[in-house]
Amino acid sequence: MRGFMPMRRAAVVAIAGALVAWHAPAQAQNNKTVLIPCVCELSGAGAVSGTNYRDGAHIAVNEINAAGGILGHKIVMHDYDTQTNPMVSRALVQKVVDAGAYVVMGTVYSGSTDVNMLVTEHAGVPQITGSEAPDITQKGDPYIFRTSSGSEKDIPALVDYFTQTLKVKKVAVEWVQNDFGKGGHDLFVQAIRKAGVQVVADVPSEQGQVDFSPDVAKIKQSGAQAVFVYVNEEEAARFLKEAKKQALTVPLVGDVTLTDQKVIELAGPAAEGAIAHVGLTVSAPVPSIQEFVAKFRKIYHHNTDHNGIKGYIGVYAIKYVTEMIGTFDRKAFAAKMHGLTLDAKKYPGMLLTTSWDKTGELSRESFMTQVKGGKAVVIATIPAN
Amino acid sequence: MAQFLQVLLSGLATGSIYALAAVGFSLVWQAAQAVNFAQGEFVMLPAFLVLIGEHWLHWPLWAALLFGFALSILLLGLAFKRLIVQPFGPDGGLPLVIATMALSILLKEAVKTFYGAEAEPFPSLLPNGTFHVGGAVVSVRDVLNLLAALAVVLLLTLFLDRTKTGRQMQAAAQNPGVAEILGVDVARMTLYAFLLNAALAAVASFLITPVYLAKFSNGESLGIVAFIAAIIGGFNRIRGALVGGLLIGVLDNLTATYVTLSYRAALPLVLLIAVILWRPQGLLGDEEARIV
Amino acid sequence: MRGHREAIGVAVVVAALIVAPLxxxxxxxxxxxxxxxxxxxxMGLNLTLGYAGRISLAQASFIGIGAYATSIVTLAHYPWVLGMAVGVVLCFVVGLLLGFPALRVRGHxxxxxxxxxxxxxxxxxxxxxxxxxxxxGLSGMPRPRIGPVSTSGQLAFYYFTLAVALLAAVVLRLIVRSPWGRAFKALRENEVRAESLGLDVRRLTLLAFAIGSAYGxxxxxxxxxxxxxxxxxxxxVVQSLSLLLMVVVGGLGEFWGPVLGSAVAVLLPEALRVTAAYYLMLYAIAVILLMTRCPGxxxxxxxxxAARPARRRGAAVS
Incomplete structure (x- = not known):
């Protein structure tokens, strides 16, 4: 066992060093600050969404701090990268809860939120998530709150669009096999069948898939009168390009991503005519949203997607609710937020009037958008439900 | 029938992209006994070098392309060989594999941090039109991609078989000791293989990124498909990589269309296992010979 | 004498691990x-690869098999021990099957x-x-109970994990020190010689895979x-690659290598938090340097x- 000693010494040093490193920053707060950490996807598959969410949140933090903070307390927001890994996200949420977080901002990916919300629930710390998967608010967790409505809220609007506006009897569904795509697919297929519409092609695709020719060929063959497209941004762009190439002329309708600014940029002219329901969109014809989008671009020199708005209004919601209860009480915070409506006229940081129900589910007005002339424009406004 | 033709032709086009990545991979494997786990990133990176030339340095597209091509050869050919492969000596084994895995992480993270995490559009170098063949819609770009892959393989085969340098490269790879005695500059020949690989990766990158879109994580799936294509086709034949790539592109689409959608990604894997177990030299490979 | 020193060392480390989270x-x-x-x-991967010399890029799938088996069993309200046993046995069997290709092909x-x-x-x-x-996925798996004691608290679960890990390490130590362990090494060094020494190469290869997988x-x-x-x-697959990285970075074929390598992988993001977005790049560069300078x-x-302590000390004094 020659040379064993140095290795062991190295291990001890490594462990000891790490322990010292963790100890130091934990309790730096004084009574003039409040800890609102941002735990989100800064790397990995969710990096785009997570980074926008964080950047939006930081704009709000800077504005609020410049105006005196919350109840005179400056917000301290540190960022924690989950690497889009549920296990890491749980560790980090545990860490910020241990450090005394007042409210936790994040995570955006539902797979991560599913796990780390167990920690905030256990510790009684409110959590403002960017996730949209239905199950998040169906677990009876009294501390979880959304910043945009769950996909189950979008489905009725989409089904109405297919049955009443498009008046189709046969649809095809193109979806991506991850938790985002499957969530939307399962809800949509169930609801559209109930509405008496036949699903003639049910086409799952892979994340990162490049060649969508079999998908489009299958949909063409099926005789579908419209297609519901539920895939992530790059795949949406590739699908739109292939659909244009194979001259698939039926309406392509999606949720959130399909008319996203990034998708339009990536797909170019192929995105023209695509339709999507968006709960919160950077192209909403609302001055408050347009101002925010411009502000975001000025600060970060790139455009945000709706996740930037989610991060921004999440932090403002924390401010408004805390000022209503008049103290930093996590339990009272959660109780106050259930069943609360924040009117955007009185609470401008919300950008749009927003309500939360007893489960933390959110509702606000939403929009049907269509790509026209390289821009997503609103073709219908759907009231809050 | 139109559907069959459609997915077959699209599969060939996609497969030609896989083939380009796989050819360079075989070259490096043969010349340096190095399995390059960063091969996917080698195809991801050149497109970003072009984007840097275009958007950061504000050069015209042709200058940006030249810049990207030259820098790729410098970084992915010369620097890769000198800084990463060479220190391991003639047989790097597992530590070299680990080093290329770390390199793949480094390239991905560097692009993500310094350029951006979002996918970016990439200018298409080829005309955009489409035409009809027996009910199927074929884009001009797909056809040209396929022709480019065929041309590359043909030229490379001619180069290796018909030129003095090419034959020396083959000798250096097959038996470096004997080649050295016969007066072949083995170190130089090995370097050529690395430079060729970098050039092929850059060409592949410029051809595929208009379809793939430029994104830091593009190499993840592409790298694995390149391995699979190279192994299935046969490592010791350049045309093996071509056949392997085309086969995967086509089988992928046929599986998705006629067999299963949820397991569409499984077929190449099953094929890979079967080939390795029953015909490790690959479908076109010889038992012994090496390409270079 | 050296064994004695190692025993003391291990005792110190274990004591440190017991007080670490307090x-x-x-x-x-x-x-x-x-x-x-x-x-x-x-550790399991190190047995397959480091001792027996058979590479596996499937270790994450064995963690998966163990995790799914345990989850399914415990979510059906059966005890954790049963789930663990099902998972480990399943991995052993699947690992054995995956070992068969290793009889035919090598390396890459x-x-x-x-x-x-x-x-x-x-x-x-x-x-x-x-x-x-x-x-x-599956969620809400209960944490095990040991008799009247529940491990649902984080600290209790840590001691439970520590006990399992120590037990696993001891068993592996016994395997490595047994005739099997020596045979594994012989297999790695020179297969033909191993065969001529009367070792059953076939059985050893399969066993190395099966045991390594069971640890997964x-x-x-x-x-x-x-x-x-x-x-x-x-x-x-990415998880399998990072496990491979841990084993090789720690020290391939070294008993304590995987323990150190996994510590680096888990703790480094913490230690390098100040470098924010650069930490993965730094890690990658460090791995490349380590591999080129010191493949061990x-x-x-x-x-x-350690082999040149005198010179280093001399340098420190002057």
């Missing part, structure tokens, strides 16, 4: 649990076969909703109640430094 909050305990869990999986080819296996496992775990919960299963049995959520993405990994590096 008064530290749940995060530290959780992080230490993740490290021990990964260390178990890496074997790497790709195991990599393909891992990718197939991912697809099955994602597609077979009825068993695995599909892309949503055990790690999975810890991960399920630790994270209380599993999904196919937690067990994809961190333990190899420590040995090299």
């Amino acid at each position: 008064g530290q909050g749940n995060y530290i305990a959780y992080l230490l649990c993740s490290w021990l869990m990964l260390a178990i999986a890496a 080819y074997l790497a790709f076969v195991t990599l393909a296996f891992n990718s197939l496992f991912f697809l099955v775990a994602r597609n077979e909703d009825w068993l695995t919960g599909g892309t949503y 299963g055990l790690a999975g049995a810890i991960e399920a109640p630790l994270v209380q959520y599993i999904d196919p993405g937690s067990f994809d 990994g961190l333990i190899g590096l420590a040995r090299r430094i």
Whole structure:
């Protein structure tokens, strides 16, 4: 066992060093600050969404701090990268809860939120998530709150669009096999069948898939009168390009991503005519949203997607609710937020009037958008439900 | 029938992209006994070098392309060989594999941090039109991609078989000791293989990124498909990589269309296992010979 | 004498591990649990690769098999021990089957076969909703009870994990020190010679795979109640590659290598937090440098430094 000693010494040093490193920053707060950490996807598959969410949140933090903070307390927001890994996200949420977080901002990916919300629930710390998967608010967790409505809220609007506006009897569904795509697919297929519409092609695709020719060929063959497209941004762009190439002329309708600014940029002219329901969109014809989008671009020199708005209004919601209860009480915070409506006229940081129900589910007005002339424009406004 | 033709032709086009990545991979494997786990990133990176030339340095597209091509050869050919492969000596084994895995992480993270995490559009170098063949819609770009892959393989085969340098490269790879005695500059020949690989990766990158879109994580799936294509086709034949790539592109689409959608990604894997177990030299490979 | 010193060393480390999370909050305990869990999986891979010389890029899928088995069993209200046993036995059997290709092909080819296996496992775990919960995964796994004691608290679960990890390490130590262990090494060094010495190369290869995989299963049995959520993405090829990185960075074929390598992988993001977005790049550069300068990994590096202590001390004095 020659040379064993140095290795062991190295291990001890490594462990000891790490322990010292963790100890130091934990309790730096004084009574003039409040800890609102941002735990989100800064790397990995969710990096785009997570980074926008964080950047939006930081704009709000800077504005609020410049105006005196919350109840005179400056917000301290540190960022924690989950690497889009549920296990890491749980560790980090545990860490910020241990450090005394007042409210936790994040995570955006539902797979991560599913796990780390167990920690905030256990510790009684409110959590403002960017996730949209239905199950998040169906677990009876009294501390979880959304910043945009769950996909189950979008489905009725989409089904109405297919049955009443498009008046189709046969649809095809193109979806991506991850938790985002499957969530939307399962809800949509169930609801559209109930509405008496036949699903003639049910086409799952892979994340990162490049060649969508079999998908489009299958949909063409099926005789579908419209297609519901539920895939992530790059795949949406590739699908739109292939659909244009194979001259698939039926309406392509999606949720959130399909008319996203990034998708339009990536797909170019192929995105023209695509339709999507968006709960919160950077192209909403609302001055408050347009101002925010411009502000975001000025600060970060790139455009945000709706996740930037989610991060921004999440932090403002924390401010408004805390000022209503008049103290930093996590339990009272959660109780106050259930069943609360924040009117955007009185609470401008919300950008749009927003309500939360007893489960933390959110509702606000939403929009049907269509790509026209390289821009997503609103073709219908759907009231809050 | 139109559907069959459609997915077959699209599969060939996609497969030609896989083939380009796989050819360079075989070259490096043969010349340096190095399995390059960063091969996917080698195809991801050149497109970003072009984007840097275009958007950061504000050069015209042709200058940006030249810049990207030259820098790729410098970084992915010369620097890769000198800084990463060479220190391991003639047989790097597992530590070299680990080093290329770390390199793949480094390239991905560097692009993500310094350029951006979002996918970016990439200018298409080829005309955009489409035409009809027996009910199927074929884009001009797909056809040209396929022709480019065929041309590359043909030229490379001619180069290796018909030129003095090419034959020396083959000798250096097959038996470096004997080649050295016969007066072949083995170190130089090995370097050529690395430079060729970098050039092929850059060409592949410029051809595929208009379809793939430029994104830091593009190499993840592409790298694995390149391995699979190279192994299935046969490592010791350049045309093996071509056949392997085309086969995967086509089988992928046929599986998705006629067999299963949820397991569409499984077929190449099953094929890979079967080939390795029953015909490790690959479908076109010889038992012994090496390409270079 | 040296064995004695090692025993003292191990006792010190174990004592340090027992006091490490005290008064530290749940995060530290959780992080230490993740490290021990990964260390178990890496130890198994080290047996297959480091001792027997057979590469496997499928270790994450064995963690997955162990984690799914444990989750399914414990979610059906059977005890953790049963779930763990099912997982470990299943991994042993599947590992044995995956060992068969290793009888035919070596090196890079074997790497790709195991990599393909891992990718197939991912697809099955994602597609077979009825068993695995599909892309949503499984959640809410209870933590084990030991008699009257529940390990649902983070600290209690840490000591439980520590006990399992120590037990796993002791068993592995016995294996490595047994005639089998010596035979594994002979297999790695020179297969023909091993055969001529009368060793059953076939059986040894299969065993190396089976035992290494079973350790992956055990790690999975810890991960399920630790994270209380599993999904196919937690067990994809990338995880297998990072386990391989841990084993080689720590020191291939060194008993303590995987323990050190997994510690680096888990703790480094913490230690390098100040470097924010650059930490993965720094890690990658460090790995490349380590591999080019010292393929023996961190333990190899420590040995090299230990081999010339006089010169170093002299330098420090002057």
